[in-house]
Amino acid sequence: MYSIIKEVLIKGNYELVDVLNKINKLWIEGSLTEEERDELVNLARNNANPENSYAKNTQQIANLWEYYQQLDSRLTKLENGQGVEPEEEWPEFVQPTGAHNAYKSGDKVIFNNKKYICQIGGCVWDPITYPQGWKLVEE
Incomplete structure (x- = not known):
């Protein structure tokens, strides 16, 4: 085997x-x-x-729909002169669905309540599955 x-x-x-x-x-x-x-x-x-x-097609579609809704909300706020709040410095890890949203070297995330910095380009795995792709940030 x-x-x-x-x-x-x-x-x-x-x-x-x-x-x-x-x-x-x-x-x-x-x-x-x-x-x-x-x-x-x-x-x-x-x-x-x-x-x-990459995630299954149905998951990709769900993620794209969520992304679309976020963009639509931000655009509506901009059109109404409300501005857009800045993105978090350490956003929660979101499973990439393809090359379009894979993590790049230097990207920061929170995964399992710990901060990580991506060490490779095109990373589609979480820090537990592929620890070589991430550096744990000690606080």
Whole structure:
């Protein structure tokens, strides 16, 4: 089982969260040793392709609708001379749905009540799923 999973991970055609869950399931079932699990998790994270980790189309549509509503509200306020409040410096992490809203290097977020700064461009994973992509900000 280990060698089959490793071959898939080397090819890089997988969804990161899904494959991490499957690796952990195999480890819990006793099909993988802890060392094999750790090696496969690291390989999965290193070879992950953001294109494979976008949310399902229905989630993308829901996120786009929410974004549209926010823009519409801001535009209405501007047209009425009310101005727009500045964005938060540390907004809550929102799962990206594609390249159009993936996090860029330097983006700041709050995830699980902790502050993180994105370390890579095009990051579509949260700080727990892909810790190499984020730097925890100690306060």
